[in-house]
Structures are given as C-alpha cells and as structure tokens.
Amino acid sequence: MSTELPVLKPADFASDQDVRWCPGCGDYSVLAQMKKVLAELGAAKENTVFISGIGCSSRFPYYMDTYGIHSIHGRAPAFATGLKSTRPELDVWLITGDGDALSIGGNHFMHVIRRNLDVNIILFNNSIYGLTKGQYSPTSSVGKVTKSTPRGSIDHPLNPISVAIAAEASFVARSIDVNVKHLVKMLLRAAEHRGTSFIEVYQNCNVFNDGQWDYMKDKETKDDNVLELEHGKPLIFGRGKKGIRLNGFEPEIVELENVAQDDLLFHDEKSANTQLAFLLSRFRYPEFPEPIGVFRCVARPTYDSEINAQVEEAISEYGEGDLTKLFSSGDTWTVS
Amino acid sequence: MISSTDQFPPTKKPAETVSGVTVRLAGDSGDGMQLLGMQLTNTSALSGNDVATFPDFPAEIRAPRGTRAGVSGFQVQFASEEIFTPGDGLDALVTMNPAALVTNISDLKPGGILIANSDSFEAKDLKLAKLDTSPLDNGSTDQFRLIRVPMTKLTREAVKSTDISVKLADRCKNFFAMGLVFWLYGRDVEPTLRFIDAKFSKKPEIAEANMLALKAGWHFGETTEDFASTYQVSAADLKPGTYRSIMGNQALAWGLITAAKLSGKELFLGSYPITPASDVLHELSKHKNFGVRTFQAEDEIAAVCSAIGAAFGGSMAVTTSSGPGIALKGEGIGLGLMIELPFIVIDIQRGGPSTGLPTKTEQSDLLMVMHGRNGESPLPVIAARSPSDCFTVAIEAWRIASRFMVPVIILSDGYIANGSEPWKLPDVSTLPKIEIEHPVENGKPFLPYSRDQRLARPWAIPGTPGLMHRVGGLEKQDGTGNVSYDPENHQHMVETRARKVALIADEIDPLEVDGPVGGTLVLSWGGTYGACRTAVHTCQADGIKVAHAHCRWLNPFPKNLGDVLKQYDRVLIPELNTGQLRLLIRHLFLVDAIGLNKIQGKPFHVSEIVEKIKQTAR
Numbered sequence: 001m002s003t004e005l006p007v008l009k010p011a012d013f014a015s016d017q018d019v020r021w022c023p024g025c026g027d028y029s030v031l032a033q034m035k036k037v038l039a040e041l042g043a044a045k046e047n048t049v050f051i052s053g054i055g056c057s058s059r060f061p062y063y064m065d066t067y068g069i070h071s072i073h074g075r076a077p078a079f080a081t082g083l084k085s086t087r088p089e090l091d092v093w094l095i096t097g098d099g100d101a102l103s104i105g106g107n108h109f110m111h112v113i114r115r116n117l118d119v120n121i122i123l124f125n126n127s128i129y130g131l132t133k134g135q136y137s138p139t140s141s142v143g144k145v146t147k148s149t150p151r152g153s154i155d156h157p158l159n160p161i162s163v164a165i166a167a168e169a170s171f172v173a174r175s176i177d178v179n180v181k182h183l184v185k186m187l188l189r190a191a192e193h194r195g196t197s198f199i200e201v202y203q204n205c206n207v208f209n210d211g212q213w214d215y216m217k218d219k220e221t222k223d224d225n226v227l228e229l230e231h232g233k234p235l236i237f238g239r240g241k242k243g244i245r246l247n248g249f250e251p252e253i254v255e256l257e258n259v260a261q262d263d264l265l266f267h268d269e270k271s272a273n274t275q276l277a278f279l280l281s282r283f284r285y286p287e288f289p290e291p292i293g294v295f296r297c298v299a300r301p302t303y304d305s306e307i308n309a310q311v312e313e314a315i316s317e318y319g320e321g322d323l324t325k326l327f328s329s330g331d332t333w334t335v336s
Numbered sequence: 337m338i339s340s341t342d343q344f345p346p347t348k349k350p351a352e353t354v355s356g357v358t359v360r361l362a363g364d365s366g367d368g369m370q371l372l373g374m375q376l377t378n379t380s381a382l383s384g385n386d387v388a389t390f391p392d393f394p395a396e397i398r399a400p401r402g403t404r405a406g407v408s409g410f411q412v413q414f415a416s417e418e419i420f421t422p423g424d425g426l427d428a429l430v431t432m433n434p435a436a437l438v439t440n441i442s443d444l445k446p447g448g449i450l451i452a453n454s455d456s457f458e459a460k461d462l463k464l465a466k467l468d469t470s471p472l473d474n475g476s477t478d479q480f481r482l483i484r485v486p487m488t489k490l491t492r493e494a495v496k497s498t499d500i501s502v503k504l505a506d507r508c509k510n511f512f513a514m515g516l517v518f519w520l521y522g523r524d525v526e527p528t529l530r531f532i533d534a535k536f537s538k539k540p541e542i543a544e545a546n547m548l549a550l551k552a553g554w555h556f557g558e559t560t561e562d563f564a565s566t567y568q569v570s571a572a573d574l575k576p577g578t579y580r581s582i583m584g585n586q587a588l589a590w591g592l593i594t595a596a597k598l599s600g601k602e603l604f605l606g607s608y609p610i611t612p613a614s615d616v617l618h619e620l621s622k623h624k625n626f627g628v629r630t631f632q633a634e635d636e637i638a639a640v641c642s643a644i645g646a647a648f649g650g651s652m653a654v655t656t657s658s659g660p661g662i663a664l665k666g667e668g669i670g671l672g673l674m675i676e677l678p679f680i681v682i683d684i685q686r687g688g689p690s691t692g693l694p695t696k697t698e699q700s701d702l703l704m705v706m707h708g709r710n711g712e713s714p715l716p717v718i719a720a721r722s723p724s725d726c727f728t729v730a731i732e733a734w735r736i737a738s739r740f741m742v743p744v745i746i747l748s749d750g751y752i753a754n755g756s757e758p759w760k761l762p763d764v765s766t767l768p769k770i771e772i773e774h775p776v777e778n779g780k781p782f783l784p785y786s787r788d789q790r791l792a793r794p795w796a797i798p799g800t801p802g803l804m805h806r807v808g809g810l811e812k813q814d815g816t817g818n819v820s821y822d823p824e825n826h827q828h829m830v831e832t833r834a835r836k837v838a839l840i841a842d843e844i845d846p847l848e849v850d851g852p853v854g855g856t857l858v859l860s861w862g863g864t865y866g867a868c869r870t871a872v873h874t875c876q877a878d879g880i881k882v883a884h885a886h887c888r889w890l891n892p893f894p895k896n897l898g899d900v901l902k903q904y905d906r907v908l909i910p911e912l913n914t915g916q917l918r919l920l921i922r923h924l925f926l927v928d929a930i931g932l933n934k935i936q937g938k939p940f941h942v943s944e945i946v947e948k949i950k951q952t953a954r
Contacts, residue, residue: 070808082645321626
C-alpha cells in the first residue's frame, strides 16, 4: 500500500462502464464503499487488481478503473494465487458470492485461506443464485422455496464464517451492505491485514431473495439481532441491556441487570486458538444475535512471501541459475 | 571410492563385436529393475553408444509380489549407430521371477540370452505366476540360451561380510544382475560405483553390500562356463559435442527454464500431481535459483487458473498434466484463449479414457486438445517426438505463445516422458533470445484488444500506470476489450482468434520429407517418430518406394502439408490411437489416409510398421 497522501477521490476509481446491477441491489453499496476505502488508503490504481468468479457480484471488476480479471466460476482464488505468487507487491481483492465461493469454488476457497495468500476476499452473501435467476444457494436455509426447490430446500446450509475459520483463516469478519460505516471499517481492516482477509457481507438481492437480512437491518429488530464485536470488549447487545456468557461450553443470553459485565464472554480476535471465533460464528438468528465485526485477526506467514523467500534462499545458496552449469551437471561425455 | 580396475578386471574371454544390443530387465515392482535399467543406460551413454529406453511399470506402487500384475520392466537399446527406438526383439532378457519371464519371453529373439534367477522358480513362485510347471524345465524356453543363475543364494553369500539382514541382502539382487549384465557387455562400472557412493552415503553398509553384489555378478560372468564370450558395442558416430543422457520430462523442464531465461521472464508452474507428468513438477521445483516458482495446486483447475493469473502478472506461466487433468482444465484454457494471454499447457498423454492406463503410453488426447473445449476455441498444438526433443519444443512453444498472445498446448506421452536418449548440450550463448515487450503509457487511450500484424494484443501488466484494464470470459469488443454481445462483433472475434492461430503457420518450419516422391508416405506425429523413421529406412533399404514426414505442429499444420500429401499414392498414418490425426487429415485435405492403429499402452515395434508399409505397398 502506498504511504503517500491520498491523491485520488472515490470517483477516480470508477471505470467508464455502466453498472448493470438491478436497481436497489446491495452490490451498489459495496462498490461505493470500496471506492471510498481505496481513496482513503491512497491506493494506486495500477497496483490494484480485482479478481472475481461468476455471478452478479463478480461483475464488480468491470466497474473499477484498476486491473481486473472476471474469471471463471469459483476459481478467483486460484487466479489470485498465481498472480500474487509472482507479483506479491500488488494489492489483490477477490470478489465472490455464496454460490461462487462455497459451491462451485468451495475447494479453492478453503485452500487459499489455509495458505494465507495475502489477498482480501469479499463474499457477497445473498443466499440465492441471482444471475441464474433464483435457485437456492449453499447458504440458503432448509425449507427455502426457490425455482429449483418448489417443495423447499433439503440442503443443510454452510456457514461461511465457520468454514473460513475451519480452514485456518487468519482474518475473518462480517458486515452488512447497508451498514456503510461498519462496512468501510471492515474493508479498511481487511486491507491492513497481511494474509487472507475474509469478509462476509450480508447483501440483499431485492429481486430474488428480498428481505433476507431484514432482521439485521430493520430499526425495530436490529438491536436485538446484531452483536457488534469489539476486541477486548464483553459481548453486549440489545441497546446495552443484554450480554452473552458461557455456561460450561454453551453460550447463553443474559440480562445485564442481573449479571456483572465481568462475567460476560469477552471478545479476543487475537486468540491463537479458533474456539472463540468458531463459537461466535455459530450464533444464529433467532436464538442468538448474529455477530458483525472482526471474528479473528492473527498473524501467520503468507503464501506469497514464503514462495518468494524460497526463491531468494535458493539463489543465495546456489547462486543465480546458470544454464550451462545445469546442462552439464551429472555425467556427460564428449564426442570429438 | 573403490578402484574399479582391481575389483572389476576386464574379461579374459573373447569379445564379439555387435552393432547394437537390446536388453530388457524384468522383475517385481520392488526388485529395482528401473534402477538397474537407468544404470545400464547411463553407462552405455557414457561409453559413447546411442541409447534409447522404454521403462514399463505397473500403476500400483507395490502390486502383490511375484504376480504377473506386479512385473516391472526396463528395456534399453544401445548401439554403435544412430538409433531412434528402444528396439523390437530382445537380444537378452533378465528375469527375476517366473511372472517376469512369462510376461516378457515372447519378445526375446530365438537364440537370445535368457538370464533367470533360478532361486525364484520354486513351486510357490510358479503358483504366484499362475504356472503349473517351471518354464525353465518344461521345454518352453528351449529355443533360447537359458542361463540359470542362483542369484538369491549368490547375493546372500556375496554380502555376508557386511552383516546386513537377509531381507536387506535380498534387495541387493538387482546389483548382482547388474554386475552380470555389465560384464556381459563390457560396460564401465565406474559411474555405477559413483552412484552407489552418492545414493547410500548415509548407509555405508548398504553401499558396501551393493558393491559386493555388483562385483559378485561380474565375477560370476567371468567364471561361469555358460558364457564363452562377451559382447562389444563400440561408440556411435554421433555429431561432435558434449552429451548427456536425458529423460523426456527432464528435457521439458529444462526447456521451460531455458525459455524463461531467453525471454527474461520468471517461470511459474501451477500443477497438480498426476502420472506421468509429475516429474516435470519435481524437476522444476528443484531449480528455484532460476527464479522458478512452483505451485502444487489443490486440483487441476486451480493449477491452470493459477498459471493464467501468473501470465496476467507478466510471468512465463505453465501448467502440466495428463489427459484426465487436461479434461478438467478445459474451461480455464478456454478463458486463457478468450483473454488472449500467453501460457503453456502440457499434456503428457497416457492410456485413456477416464483413469485408463496411468503408466502406459498412448496418443489419444490429440482430438481433445484440438476440440475438447466449449465454443469455437482453436489453440496451437505442438508435439514432442523424442525425449531430447522436449527441450526444443518447450522453447518453441513459448516463442509462439508470447509472440501471438495465445496459450500453446504441448503434447508429450508416457513413452517420451520416461524414456531417455543422449542429448547434445546446446551452446547457451547461441540460443536465440525471445523478445517480449510490455507496453507503457503513451498518452493515447489504451486499447487492450488492439492488434499487431500477428493479431496479437498488447501484454499490459499490472503495475503499469495508465494501462489499467479488465479481462474476462465474456465476449470482448475488438479493440476496447469491453464486454460485447454484438452479433457481428462475436463472429468477428471468433474468426479473429482462429485466424491468429492459423497465422502461426507463417512462422513454423515446413514439413520435411525423408524419401522419394510417389509411392507411400508415412505421416507421423509425436512419440511414434522413431519407430516410423526406422521402419521407413528399413523399407527403403529393401527397395520399397516409401517416404516419411513428421508433423511437429498439429495446429496449425505446416503450410506445405497439403502439397506433400498430394505427391503420394498412399498415405499411411501410424498412431497409438484409433486414428485421430487420420481423422484431421481426411477432414482437412480429403485424403483417404490408411491407419495403423495400436491401442495397447505400448509403443510401436518397428516391425509392425514395416509390415504395414509392405502390405500397403503391394
């Protein structure tokens, strides 16, 4: 990331292409916040690359005046791995969706995270296949009625945050498309983190799955359903009236008027163990408020720095490769 | 280091000079036949012979001991003249057990030398090989010069002084066999002694035991009355220069490293392990000091996609695999073609379909790499013809890929990949550079899909100010590269991409014909080159009017191919498939070509092609 003062405005990051998402789509907000964040970071357009797979959100790179690849379905992490391994100085953002990352691209998603490639993955989770016009996705809940599940989905859904943590993610966060301040904060945190930064964004598809995340957004319900994580702070929600504590291995919601704050569960995003982050990822509406914020942020060597370090090591050990020496290594004979 | 002249005295028996010898070593997968074969190859090459090899092993790492399924073989021909195949009929066959004998004996020439480890022809061994009677005693081997050698017993005795266990002692048997074979053909043991020292440097007692077994085998030959003489194969008349023995996959890896150097690029390999391609990954991962980055991907798709990502960043990118993996990479390769980035896809073909015959050779992926992608997606295809040719092919593929901004597919096969032959070391300073330019901002609007005279688009790489652009799999508007659903533009782009590949024909060598005009033309591609060439020469010597031409590029074909085909009464296309090149030739040139098609997981015998040439010439 450049250390110079920001010279570009958010609008400078817009390409000349018309944005073609449906009016009212949550993707617009993420696009706007991304431009804001890049301007704030002082990112150089030429050193920024957006790579996406296939799906509505994956059109994202076309709308950014940076380098970009609109790749094939689910494979963005693999393209990024080749690019970052050879060009580690570039800032690489992956744009993906719930189908792209967790269904067809599930394998790459898991492996890029475990390798800790220094990229930022933004997963637009709308719990539906939008571009193919409304089939259930790997994050759709059981019973979900869609075009391909007229009698309700019988697939048990995946929890993206749980999957990322299980894959040894070094940075995991969640935000909401319309919560723009929070989203900006998360994007900045992701950019700052060295290693794979994974953000799940609750994003509304107003055409095929409208209102999926309303319980997290509506004024009347959001306070009881959103738990904003803060490092080192107790888990408190519901306008400061409710908290979460552990009872044995089980979390439970308590009224703060009955329980001292010190008895609550405290968030520690830097914990070397994944138990707490995983436990938080399991909080699901309506039993529990769903956390937003940073679940986990730990330091771990990145794949791109390690692969390049091995090249440097080999050069310092053997000297820069010499073809003549290579060809004549081992047994040779001469015909005169 | 042991002094070889004291321990391995030259034979006092007469030596008969022969022009070439074909030997096959056959035993259990765990018997060390591949190691023995490599040593025999290496020492023969070092003595100046021309050599060609054919390792043949089962897909299982350790198939049940003593069974026919577990037999591993290594064939080598070494000669005092130029050779192009590992030989047809065997002059000598070494068999470590009955299963190895029965599965290989049909290739031994009548009167050929059959060396058998007589200790492993007990009733239990015969039962494992599903034999009722011993082939050593039932008359079935009477037509050969059978040499019974109690190898197990003699090896145990030879290594007694080292105090190693009987189990370990028995594993030295291959070195006993090696000693005997080396003695029989007057091979130099020095390189093998060096090999033993290096390989077992941390286990001196094993090194000692292997050396003792090697020596015992050598002395057995000198002492036994079964051999009245040895055989002498003089050095071949190769072009002056420094040589080494090289295997196909190794040559491919070195060619890629060289191409990267010649173009001032760093090499990136994205690959997933698969037989018989993994050795390219292994070899490249050893040479990181050349700036090579190897990425063992989570699957074949990630492997090709990572290569495209690296190509987008400006590296020389490669992905390697075999048929099943290439099938998986299809969508990724199609994207590479659409976004017009240069990279190399290597298919080391094996027997198919599906998992097929992983360790056996076949040429059955030609039509897949030509046509096995969605949409209109022609790509350049070049095929290696021999182990050392892989080096040149890799460089040529990268030259074309980077000039035309297009993925290039290299076809090799299991036979080439694991085979070895002498390779004349190139003079690095004379290898032509590969010029690659990346554009920089020039004040004008940047058009990522503008084209030069080759129809290649500019390779603008991230980090270049002012040239930011987006690529992707959706159809592109020519020039701007913007997404376009315009019908006319789509037709134009499909035709442009095809024309670009066709234009490559201007920059590749024309088809060379070896032989007279008229009569029969034998047209080959890939690994059948050596067998076809040898067969044609054999027939020419017999007075048959036949010529040979070999297609190095399968897409585009050399420009003069059509003209060449017209000059012949008959075109014979031998292939290790059901007729894939033949289908293309018939389709493109309306030539009623004749096929010779073998789909047995094995390369052609020269004799099979000779017979077919004679039959068609009638």
